[in-house]
Amino acid sequence: MLQLRNISFAYPGSGECVVDDVTAAAPAGRITAIIGPNAVGKSTLLRLMAGVLAPDHGEVRLGDMRIQDLTPAARAARLAFVPQRPRVDAPFTVREVVELGRFALRRSDEAVSAALVRCDLDAHADRLFNALSVGQQQRAALARAVAQVSDRHDAAILLDEPTSALDPRHVQQTARVLRELADSGRTVVIILHDLNLAERMSDDAWIMHEGRIVASGPTREVFLPATLERVYGVRFTRGGDALVAEGS
Secondary structure (H helix, E strand, O other): OEEEEEEEEEOOOOOOEEEEEEEEEEOOOOEEEEEOOOOOOHHHHHHHHHOOOOOOEEEEEEOOEEHHHOOHHHHHOOEEEEOOOOOOOOOOEHHHHHHHHHOOOOOOHHHHHHHHHHOOOHHHOOOEHHHOOHHHHHHHHHHHHHHHHOOOOOOEEEEEOOOOOOOHHHHHHHHHHHHHHHHOOOEEEEEOOOHHHHHHHOOEEEEEEOOEEEEEEEHHHHOOHHHHHHHHOOOEEEEOOEEEEOOO
16 A cells, blocks of 8 residues: 655745645555646656655655655665656667666566567567657556566556557556556556546546645545536536536
8 A cells, every 4th residue: 555644745946835735545456546637736746656756744655664765776676657758868679668667676578578568569679769659658668667566466556647648449458457457456546637537447536636635535436526526617417427527
């Protein structure tokens, strides 16, 4: 389980609290979606959970360990982070990028090859990462994280909009991969803007607004039209199993 205890954070010089006294828990064996309007602190919160940023107040715990107390290598062995815009500055192939997920672990060609297959990249393994489409790069970043957490069922994987550039087939494939990771005991936390996709993919949801989590719990119980209207400022209705924003 990933636990956030009274987390607050402001970027230096901004004078504005981007994440404001957040307390929440993402259970192991489940997928937790973080949703909310633009610029409410979702990506910052995910970076705090990953240890990329250090909170000004509070703590993040993975199991019985504080993220802030782990060395980078120890953190990498237990937690994988997939950023919104994966970037590789060196001329690495797709396989080499996925191998980077193992830098703090024992080398495992098997784990790397399996991750490439699961993310439908085995045919592109020898291509340069920067020659891929944005969607393929997102899948390569996911494959790197899958290789990283493959040794531990108590690991966590945090993803920032990993499906934003994917076609429908690969959205479904990514959802299957994340469900398999969660079903095997891992903690999965994902930021999504597509509310219907979030509802289909996740077990639990956190709704963020102005730096705070304003609703949390099982996704179907949290995704209420009245709650979403307060956060997004537009009316929602349900059309069958789909959430529809007024005017859509």
